[in-house]
Amino acid sequence: SQQGEEDPQALSIQEGENATMNCSYKTSINNLQWYRQNSGRGLVHLILIRSNEREKHSGRLRVTLDTSKKSSSLLITASRAADTASYFCAGETSGSRLTFGEGTQLTVNP
C-alpha cells in the first residue's frame, strides 16, 4: 500500500514563481527521493536526500527532510513552463524498494 501522501494534489502557478510540494510518509526510510513524470511517460529521478540529511540543493531544486515529522518538501524556484509535470516523492526502504506518494500535478503557466 502507498505510504506517502502529497499535497497539494494539484498546483497551478505562473512562470517565474516558486512551487512547493510536500510529502509525508509513515514508515522508517533510508532515504527519500523525488521524481518527475511527464504525462504517460517514465520517471525521471530529480534528487535524493538521505535520512541523516536535512536539506539538499540541486540547481533550482531544494529538498528538505524532517524525519521527526516524517515529511519532506520539494521547492522548485523560478519555475518554467517546461516544469509542468507530475512530481512524486518516494521513500526507499531496505532492498531498494520504493514506496511512492500520491503525487502533485504541477502546471506552470507561461
Added chain:
Amino acid sequence: GAVVSQHPSWVICKSGTSVKIECRSLDFQATTMFWYRQFPKQSLMLMATSNEGSKATYEQGVEKDKFLINHASLTLSTLTVTSAHPEDSSFYICSARDPTFRQENEKLFFGSGTQLSVL
C-alpha cells in the same frame, strides 16, 4: 549513465490474451528489478521485486499467477500479464538497480513504461 529499456511502449490486446513486457538493463547487470503499475492520475504501486535466478517477491494483493515474472538473466526481466482483462489496463513501469553505481542518487533507473490497453 545507466539505461533501462522497456518494451513495448504500448500494447493493445483482446481480453483473455497474454501480454509480455520486457525490461532490459542496457549497460549494467541488474540482479534486482522492480515492477510497478500506475492507473490514470494515480501513483505508482510496487507489484513485485524480480530477483535474478530466483522467484519474484510479490507485494500483498498482487496475484503471482496472473502477473508472471521471469528474471532469467542479469539484464532481462519480463512481466507477463496472463489472461488479461480490461481492469488490467494500466501503465506498467520497471526499474533496475545498478549495484556498482557509486553515486547513490542514481542507483535506481526506470524504464519508459508500457501502456497496456485491454479491449
